[in-house]
Ligand SMILES: Nc1ncnc2c1ncn2[C@@H]1O[C@H](COP(=O)(O)OP(=O)(O)OP(=O)(O)O)[C@@H](O)[C@H]1O
């Protein structure tokens with residue numbers, strides 16, 4: 001499918017992109033800034049309609065099924081997901097406004113997101129207004145909002161979970177936990193579309209698409225993309241190696257202050 005944002009008529013954001021997303025699979029979209037990952041996710045979710053091509057679900061074009069019904073099957077944990085100036089309760093319950101926000105469902109959502117303490121520590125618990133600059137308003141950090149976003153997605157209980165950079169604001173440990181939880185959603189039969197810059201996180205994906213300038217440059221499993229025999233050009237492999245060097249130097253830095261006692265070899 002192809003798509004050009006209004007006012008950018010010369011430069012399509014997506015140019016002949018063909019993505020296959022098997023039901024129940026975890027599919028990763030990776031690639032540089034502006035390569036078209038978020039745009040692909042928005043077309044998939046039906047937020048925008050493609051200029052050329054279509055989104056098919058089980059062979060049926062989404063344009064032929066009720067837009068509301070299709071939208072209702074998708075849960076988003078997005079880069080630009082909204083921080084509503086509402087209570088903590090409403091910020092989770094807004095995930096699905098036609099569902100009863102019972103204590104049980106809300107609690108299951110925050111437990112899933114490892115955000116139970118976060119809610120407990122709020123001055124008025126679930127009834128705390130999450131808004132800076134309002135009377136009695138309480139500010140959350142980026143990482144805390146991300147956790148609430150995962151709770152919201154759990155409450156929404158969509159069949160397709162679109163995760164666009166969920167962990168950008170999380171620390172390393174919280175990131176690991178967030179991915180574990182996202183994988184748990186996938187294990188429950190949900191289809192997961194995971195958009196991330198951290199290639200370390202996509203090793204266990206069923207399928208990886210490397211996007212480049214609005215096109216799919218490479219696709220396959222992690223093992224396939226890392227294998228010079230399968231992908232001689234190896235752009236994913238190059239990116240992964242650069243990031244691996246980064247992990248290694250991070251590890252070195254972390255290791256230094258720990259070397260207090262005698263080194264055992
Ligand atoms: N709302 C918009 N209006 C106009 N152009 C847009 C809009 N959103 C994205 N674009 C353009 O479309 C192209 C693809 O953007 P997209 O957001 O899909 O990239 P991305 O792969 O998600 O990047 P990132 O890793 O930075 O999130 C870019 O050239 C971008 O400038």
Ligand SMILES: [Mg+2]
Pocket residue numbers: 037038039079164
């Ligand atoms: Mg993006």
